[in-house]
Amino acid sequence: MYTRKVHRFSRIFSKSYNSLPKVGPNSKERKYLLSYFSYIMTLVNFGASKTRNLESVIANFKYKKRVMCNMLKDKIIDEDHASRRSNKISENLEEVKINDQFSPHKLIDDSCFISLELNDFFESCIPKLVKGCKRVLLYSTLKHGTSLRTLIRKSAQLTTPGLLVVGDMQGAVFGALLDCPLIPTTRPKYQGTHQTFVFTNVDGHPRIFRPTGANRYYYLCSNDSLALGGGGGGGFALYLDGDLLTGTSGPSDTFGNQCLAHTPEFELKNVELWGFTHASS
16 A cells, blocks of 8 residues: 555656646756655655655645646746846837937937928038038027027037028028138128038928039128128128027028028027037047
8 A cells, every 4th residue: 555655656746747837957946846856755765654644745745736836837927028028128129229220310409490301401411521420409599598699609619510590480491501610700701611501491392502603702700690692782691680589581692592581581480500429429
């Protein structure tokens, strides 16, 4: 009878061991179960001679088996949830990488005017020196007040061209690429190079006007005004007052442009000056 009990227990253990959830042959749960079995066999071989003692051992083993199976199942569920969370995080990170790959020219700051279309337009127009650079907002009338002097002072942070973006109250967005830093002069003195240009979206889509070669009246800068272009009947392609509240625009020989705003005289909605910086900066 006792021998049959021993054989029965051996079969129970073999079936129980093989039915455990698959968590790996070297897991601490399987090692624990094997250790417990060795302890039981020691009792069987050295002193567990009474049938009721063996039955008690078998009952205790069955209970231990149920507890161990439940623990292993919970562990597998937890590992599955953790794996799903890890996969979700990886997917999100991959999505961020993809978005960054296809939107490499993000603005570091918010803009009142620059849409995705206008941003891509700028990237196609700017000099090779600053292509691929991030754009950082150096000056905005909304943040820094309406002062040309402040804009000029902020431009001193640049050693590369700066992007001037302005807009009228009717929704037109226009501006220019300027050599920076801006240097105000007491007497009229044109500055800039052939890479200076003006632009507008007054017709519903961005359009650039580069120097025609007719003259070198790229821009004038003083503490009281900023003017671009000239030679078109005495007017400027773009003129901004020192308070950055009003301006004018008209045809110029310098850029061969039309009026950049909806009307030749306009009130300014905002004025922004953008600089360029490498992604590692």
